[in-house]
Amino acid sequence: MGRFLSLMIAGFTFIASTQGLAAREVQHELGTTTVADQPKRIVALEFSFVDSLAAVGVSPVGLTDDNKPERITKEYRDIIGNDFVSVGARKSPSLELIASLQPDLIIADKTRHSSAYKALSAIAPTIVLDSLTGNYQSALKQAQVIGDAIGKGKEMTARIAAHKARFEEVKAKVATAKKQGRTFQFGVVSSRGLYLHAPHSYNGSLLQALDLPLALSANGEGVSYESAYVKTTLEQLSQINPGVLLLGRYSTPALTDDWADEALFKSIDAVKNDQVYYVSGHTWARLRGVVAAEVTFDELVNAMDQVAKKDAK
Amino acid sequence: MIVKSFQWLTLLVALLLGAVLSLHVGGRADVGIADLLAVITHWDSPSLSQSIMVDIRLPRTLIAGLLGINMGLSGLILQAITRNNLASPSILGINQGAALGMTLAIMLPGFFPIADEAMAVLGALFAGILTFSFAGGLRAKVSPLRLILSGVAVGAFSFAMVRFSFTLDDEVSRDVILWTTGDVAGVRWHDTPLLLALSLFGIIASVLLAHRFNLLALGEAASQGVGANPHITLVLGALIAATLTGISVSVAGPIAFVGLVIPHLCRAMIGSNHRQLVPAVALGGAALMLYAEAFSKIVITGEELPLGVIAAIIGAPYFVYQALFSKEMGL
Amino acid sequence: MSALISSSLQQRSVIYLILLSALVLSCIWGLKIGAIAISPQVLANTLFNLDGPQQKYILLTSRAPRIVLALLTGGALAIAGSLIQAVIRNPLASPKVVGINSGAAFATCLMIALFPTMTLTNIPVVATLGGALAATIVLLGAHWRGLSPVRLALVGVAVGMLFDSGVDFYLVANTSPEKAAPMMWLTGSLWSRTWSHVEAVWLPIVLLSGLAFSLSYQLDILRLGDETAIGLGQRPALMRFIALLTATVLASISVGVVGVLGFVGLMAPHMATRLVGGQTRHMLPCAMLVGMLLVVLADCVGRALAPPIEVSAGVLTALFGAPFFIVLMLKSDRETTG
Numbered sequence: 007m008g009r010f011l012s013l014m015i016a017g018f019t020f021i022a023s024t025q026g027l028a029a030r031e032v033q034h035e036l037g038t039t040t041v042a043d044q045p046k047r048i049v050a051l052e053f054s055f056v057d058s059l060a061a062v063g064v065s066p067v068g069l070t071d072d073n074k075p076e077r078i079t080k081e082y083r084d085i086i087g088n089d090f091v092s093v094g095a096r097k098s099p100s101l102e103l104i105a106s107l108q109p110d111l112i113i114a115d116k117t118r119h120s121s122a123y124k125a126l127s128a129i130a131p132t133i134v135l136d137s138l139t140g141n142y143q144s145a146l147k148q149a150q151v152i153g154d155a156i157g158k159g160k161e162m163t164a165r166i167a168a169h170k171a172r173f174e175e176v177k178a179k180v181a182t183a184k185k186q187g188r189t190f191q192f193g194v195v196s197s198r199g200l201y202l203h204a205p206h207s208y209n210g211s212l213l214q215a216l217d218l219p220l221a222l223s224a225n226g227e228g229v230s231y232e233s234a235y236v237k238t239t240l241e242q243l244s245q246i247n248p249g250v251l252l253l254g255r256y257s258t259p260a261l262t263d264d265w266a267d268e269a270l271f272k273s274i275d276a277v278k279n280d281q282v283y284y285v286s287g288h289t290w291a292r293l294r295g296v297v298a299a300e301v302t303f304d305e306l307v308n309a310m311d312q313v314a315k316k317d318a319k
Numbered sequence: 320m321i322v323k324s325f326q327w328l329t330l331l332v333a334l335l336l337g338a339v340l341s342l343h344v345g346g347r348a349d350v351g352i353a354d355l356l357a358v359i360t361h362w363d364s365p366s367l368s369q370s371i372m373v374d375i376r377l378p379r380t381l382i383a384g385l386l387g388i389n390m391g392l393s394g395l396i397l398q399a400i401t402r403n404n405l406a407s408p409s410i411l412g413i414n415q416g417a418a419l420g421m422t423l424a425i426m427l428p429g430f431f432p433i434a435d436e437a438m439a440v441l442g443a444l445f446a447g448i449l450t451f452s453f454a455g456g457l458r459a460k461v462s463p464l465r466l467i468l469s470g471v472a473v474g475a476f477s478f479a480m481v482r483f484s485f486t487l488d489d490e491v492s493r494d495v496i497l498w499t500t501g502d503v504a505g506v507r508w509h510d511t512p513l514l515l516a517l518s519l520f521g522i523i524a525s526v527l528l529a530h531r532f533n534l535l536a537l538g539e540a541a542s543q544g545v546g547a548n549p550h551i552t553l554v555l556g557a558l559i560a561a562t563l564t565g566i567s568v569s570v571a572g573p574i575a576f577v578g579l580v581i582p583h584l585c586r587a588m589i590g591s592n593h594r595q596l597v598p599a600v601a602l603g604g605a606a607l608m609l610y611a612e613a614f615s616k617i618v619i620t621g622e623e624l625p626l627g628v629i630a631a632i633i634g635a636p637y638f639v640y641q642a643l644f645s646k647e648m649g650l
Numbered sequence: 651m652s653a654l655i656s657s658s659l660q661q662r663s664v665i666y667l668i669l670l671s672a673l674v675l676s677c678i679w680g681l682k683i684g685a686i687a688i689s690p691q692v693l694a695n696t697l698f699n700l701d702g703p704q705q706k707y708i709l710l711t712s713r714a715p716r717i718v719l720a721l722l723t724g725g726a727l728a729i730a731g732s733l734i735q736a737v738i739r740n741p742l743a744s745p746k747v748v749g750i751n752s753g754a755a756f757a758t759c760l761m762i763a764l765f766p767t768m769t770l771t772n773i774p775v776v777a778t779l780g781g782a783l784a785a786t787i788v789l790l791g792a793h794w795r796g797l798s799p800v801r802l803a804l805v806g807v808a809v810g811m812l813f814d815s816g817v818d819f820y821l822v823a824n825t826s827p828e829k830a831a832p833m834m835w836l837t838g839s840l841w842s843r844t845w846s847h848v849e850a851v852w853l854p855i856v857l858l859s860g861l862a863f864s865l866s867y868q869l870d871i872l873r874l875g876d877e878t879a880i881g882l883g884q885r886p887a888l889m890r891f892i893a894l895l896t897a898t899v900l901a902s903i904s905v906g907v908v909g910v911l912g913f914v915g916l917m918a919p920h921m922a923t924r925l926v927g928g929q930t931r932h933m934l935p936c937a938m939l940v941g942m943l944l945v946v947l948a949d950c951v952g953r954a955l956a957p958p959i960e961v962s963a964g965v966l967t968a969l970f971g972a973p974f975f976i977v978l979m980l981k982s983d984r985e986t987t988g
Contacts, residue, residue, distance in 0.1 A: 093958055094958035097486055098841050101841075102958075198497060245346055270375065464800045467807050468742030475968070479910070479965055483837050500818050631818060632815050634815075639812050
């Protein structure tokens with residue numbers, strides 16, 4: 007009887023392992039998709055998916071760069087090379103180009119590509135993840151899903167563990183910039199508007215995870231910010247009154263440059279104490295994932311060092 | 320002529336209340352109308368909340384009011400010269416044309432040799448001229464149906480292009496949406512002088528032309544009979560309306576329906592004599608915009624909406640009502 | 651109206667022949683054009699399943715359903731426009747005038763605002779309902795006030811603007827890019843449309859088009875004036891209502907499945923009238939062919955302009971449509987209207 011049982015278990019294990027070799031079920035936003043083991047030709051339709059592939063050293067055959075090659079930054083190109091095809095804009099990638107690449111896995115975004123899920127699935131197994139509206143934690147989870155889907159689950163787990171170690175380092179470093187009552191806030195600014203990233207946005211959740219108190223949540227008690235990106239006037243900014251302002255600049259001159267001479271702008275804590283730092287808007291706001299977060303870590307640590315230095319004076 | 324003092328009083332009170340409300344609410348809850356009074360008494364050393372009142376709230380309120388005057392008057396003038404009570408910038412496709420001009424400027428930065436705002440004014444002018452020439456020009460009484468349908472077609476074309484910009488970059492579409500819905504959150508004192516000058520010019524010119532508009536309402540023959548050349552009235556009126564709309568659009572973007580709603584309401588209150596209608600429309604337009612400005616700051620807590628959207632939400636249902644019940648077009 | 655001069659049967663046959671061949675040619679072009687170049691050899695191999703290199707996915711799964719959908723929606727919009735113009739008796743009337751586009755757009759935004767978890771695959775259904783609802787409000791409102799052409803146009807424009815201001819409110823109250831995602835669909839694009847979209851809409855479009863054709867003789871009688879029509883045993887108000895309802899549903903379905911394709915419903919009937927005269931029973935099939943041709947061409951050009959980026963077909967129909975509209979207005983300037 008015992009022998010029979012162990013045979014049975016061995017049999018099941020065998021079946022399970024052959025199935026593991028042949029294909030793998032991946033759960034995602036729109037259901038479950040069977041993905042070939044070790045897919046080789048992957049098309050990534052959002053920057054964060056490119057990020058996850060780069061995190062484990064995999065090069066996609068196709069990706070969306072909005073027809074602006076510079077949007078795939080050096081950090082990615084150092085890993086994935088330049089040997090990929092641009093399949094167009096993230097909003098409407100070219101299905102024909104994707105098909106011509108004969109992919110064996112397509113990674114699509116829930117918000118942008120749900121309507122094309124059927125069409126994409128007809129080309130290749132497609133998994134749909136929530137990149138655009140997701141936060142920092144969910145970006146890490148998605149990285150693991152992608153790692154599992156491409157048969158690099160272990161590598162990805164190790165990579166994320168390394169990232170988390172780095173995260174803890176950064177968290178300890180940026181703590182020097184903290185001060186009683188000081189708040190931090192990230193936003194992007196163009197020539198027409200300033201958009202602060204709310205606590206539930208990707209950057210908001212990242213700063214919160216680093217234990218930096220956000221200006222929006224600190225002063226917005228009882229206020230729920232419906233938009234992830236809150237359009238903010240000068241008057242509102244002065245009410246929110248961030249102690250340290252991290253700004254991604256999308257244009258020169260930006261709206262904050264126009265405000266430079268105004269008494270109200272000068273009265274904001276961050277401006278008064280010279281604690282406004284311009285960071286890379288593209289890396290912070292458009293990119294997300296393990297690799298991108300580490301680039302933002304570098305910029306953040308730099309900025310927080312300066313905050314601490316200015317405090318020391 | 321009966322002096323309708325009650326109606327005038329209502330308009331004045333509405334304007335005053337609107338101004339107070341618009342000054343009282345805003346991004347900072349700790350700044351209110353009391354700070355305005357404090358500014359007057361402590362002029363030499365203003366506190367921070369007083370400087371918010373002076374630097375940010377006052378110019379916004381002033382500009383909202385001036386925009387209301389401009390849009391109201393240009394609607395009134397357009398209605399007088401077309402002898403059509405539906406004529407107004409939003410219905411003639413003028414606002415959509417302005418949006419198209421601005422969208423092109425945002426989509427292709429550096430492509431056009433003129434400022435973004437000038438592109439908007441050009442777009443508005445172009446759309447207005449197109450609609451009028453489609454509808455049969457200024458020479459004869461324009462059929463209301465033709466005018467509406469021409470405006471819809473011109474507006475539909477402009478909006479197809481504006482919406483195309485939504486398929487491009489996220490940031491481009493955000494800028495376009497914001498601008499095409501009439502946003503005054505960023506205005507400061509330096510935006511006011513030109514607008515103020517042109518609004519004053521608009522009021523004075525309309526008062527001077529009021530008699531001619533009255534004659535025009537009696538028909539071209541009657542107008543000719545008393546020695547007022549109707550064609551001069553038409554050209555002057557169109558020029559003033561274009562200037563007022565153009566400057567407003569360049570400051571705040573297209574703002575819909577004020578030009579339609581206010582002349583109608585004022586006609587119902589004051590009657591159809593343009594000598595009284597011009598000041599009434601100026602008061603009423605300013606009042607409506609002040610309320611819209613106040614609401615734009617309080618509809619969503621912690622955020623602001625563009626002024627134009629609020630104006631449209633107030634104005635559009637009135638237009639539907641008007642469309643169902645007006646008898647003015649021989650319906 | 652010059653439009654009422656009918657052409658002879660012979661003339662019409664020639665015109666239909668030319669239109670049909672143009673349509674076939676543009677469909678073939680549509681199969682060839684796009685981000686991936688396809689040689690005639692490969693095209694023939696795939697279509698007739700010959701030996702040699704084939705491109706099954708791109709031709710049969712990607713481009714073919716787009717072309718079929720372009721044919722269906724182009725025809726539907728043209729027929730809807732013809733019916734609306736026949737009823738409103740104004741050459742400037744179009745599906746847009748009864749509020750369909752705005753209603754569909756508003757319903758879509760409302761769906762995303764109220765049920766953010768619903769996926770965008772539901773847009774076609776919701777948009778069709780929204781368009782039909784807006785048009786029903788317009789029709790009932792106008793009907794209640796006597797359904798004169800001017801009243802109908804006026805109420806249609808007003809209701810359209812009301813819904814448009816709702817769309818604007820939604821867009822500015824949600825500045826996040828993900829909330830603007832449905833706007834992609836609003837521009838009228840055949841991107842990512844598949845056979846399942848064709849399956850969903852072909853039957854209602856074909857049936858309603860058939861109904862429209864069967865109404866055309868009645869509409870010609872209506873043209874002679876209400877009194878004549880009553881004399882011939884017709885009920886003009888009912889007739890108008892049925893025609894408008896048919897047009898509404900046809901246009902709503904098109905807007906629902908591909909978004910707003912501006913000016914097709916305006917242009918196609920005019921071109922047809924100039925080609926074969928204004929008798930509804932003659933111009934309706936012609937308008938349908940012209941509408942199909944316009945949308946197929948717009949989709950092809952949009953794919954050919956700057957691959958791999960696609961320019962929405964709706965933008966191109968508006969681009970073609972605007973100059974056409976100008977010429978039309980200048981020509982008909984002296985003709986009596988509305």
